[in-house]
């Protein structure tokens with residue numbers, strides 16, 4: 001694959017990469033709100049199965065000098081965390097009973 | 112049966128002499144009371160506006176919109192490295208001095224001077240006026256008389272405070288008092304990985320403080336956040352704090368903790384096990400290099416210890432977790448039934464991807480809980496405003512709510528007394 005976003009060892013996660021390798025929490029949260037439970041369950045199942053290996057892979061690099069493909073893999077792990085609440089507890093993208101409330105994350109560590 | 116001993120009086124509420132009668136929440140719905148709070152509280156107390164790490168270099172600055180005091184303030188590190196504060200207003204014809212694109216939005220950056228967008232007057236980082244466009248056109252104008260208007264500013268343990276009064280009645284450390292200043296040696300400065308959240312909330316600022324200074328609600332409101340086995344046990348047990356402290360206008364609640372890594376897997380969410388993290392923070396804790404744990408921490412000597420939440424009057428909270436990180440809350444009133452909530456999480460900077468992923472789950476958990484807390488407030492505010500009820504019973508685990516409203520009332524009364532004495 002020429003345009004692979006992820007390291008080749010993680011090629012089976014490639015179908016999720018374009019949608020979920022997002023740089024900011026705000027983007028990942030918006031993606032969660034606009035995704036179906038089926039999409040999030042699929043991401044969750046695929047990434048949790050490889051999460052331990054992915055962390056071992058990413059830990060080969062200093063956090064501030066990650067090659068692009070490893071950085072994408074790390075962002076995919078962030079998205080796995082992001083969808084864990086809908087998948088594990090809520091059964092829906094949004095936090096129940098929270099109407100229009102929102103809590104914007106304006107400053108976060110990079111990466 | 113209480114799990115933790117109560118003070119000899121039989122309750123924390125009586126121990127601190129706060130009265131046990133039902134409380135009125137009129138102070139959270141009255142627009143007149145809110146108008147008084149602007150002057151009586153927010154212009155007479157030291158207000159935290161951030162931390163020194165937000166001003167990394169000489170010339171670093173940020174602005175703070177203080178709607179409650181009808182002003183905006185520039186906080187800047189000057190050429191000598193001193194942190195200073197000024198009202199964000201140009202001395203020429205009153206334009207807001209520092210802003211980008213939207214005048215009401217806060218901004219930050221680094222600069223050698225401040226230049227007014229309107230007619231180009233310039234100010235040094237120490238506030239002095241350094242340039243007047245076409246100075247010869249003015250009448251007996253001495254630039255030395257036209258420096259920025261200073262705001263009292265002081266720093267404690269890396270936290271930057273301002274005071275909007277003419278002359279503060281107390282120095283910052285006098286104001287903070289022994290209970291808070293006992294935290295002085297806690298290594299706040301090592302925890303420079305910053306996550307900053309903001310949310311407009313349609314409720315009085317004191318209601319959100321209340322929501323975070325009692326944990327009586329936690330097993331109920333947040334029940335669905337945890338696996339059913341855990342929630343059921345938590346709800347059955349209810350919540351009890353081992354310690355409540357009061358020092359002047361400030362408060363602390365301390366809680367006992369759990370070691371999540373010792374829980375049975377059915378008490379945990381799979382993502383917590385996978386990332387070794389959760390609401391209470393990462394399980395693999397950084398070394399905070401304590402020579403000695405500050406005397407003010409974990410006042411009940413709990414092992415495991417959960418957290419200490421210091422409520423610093425009026426609108427600032429420092430919450431220190433047993434799992435070696437901390438967070439702050441700020442509640443900035445904008446109307447009697449509105450405020451801006453800010454939550455800021457601080458970790459020792461992640462050095463590895465694994466640590467960073469653990470922070471991600473701790474931060475997201477904070478957000479999921481915060482959403483639930485915030486939305487309840489709007490539901491409370493609207494029904495308080497119905498004035499169908501005007502007396503509300505508070506339990507002993509809500510002792511700190513009682514104290515906040517009492518102190519707010521006292522500050523307003525004191526201010527009114529001073530007004531009539533003049």
Ligand code: FES
Pocket residue numbers: 201202203204205206227228229230231232
């Ligand atoms: S108002 Fe600032 S230069 Fe005129």
Ligand SMILES: [Fe+2]
Pocket residue numbers: 322328329332333480484
């Ligand atoms: Fe809560």
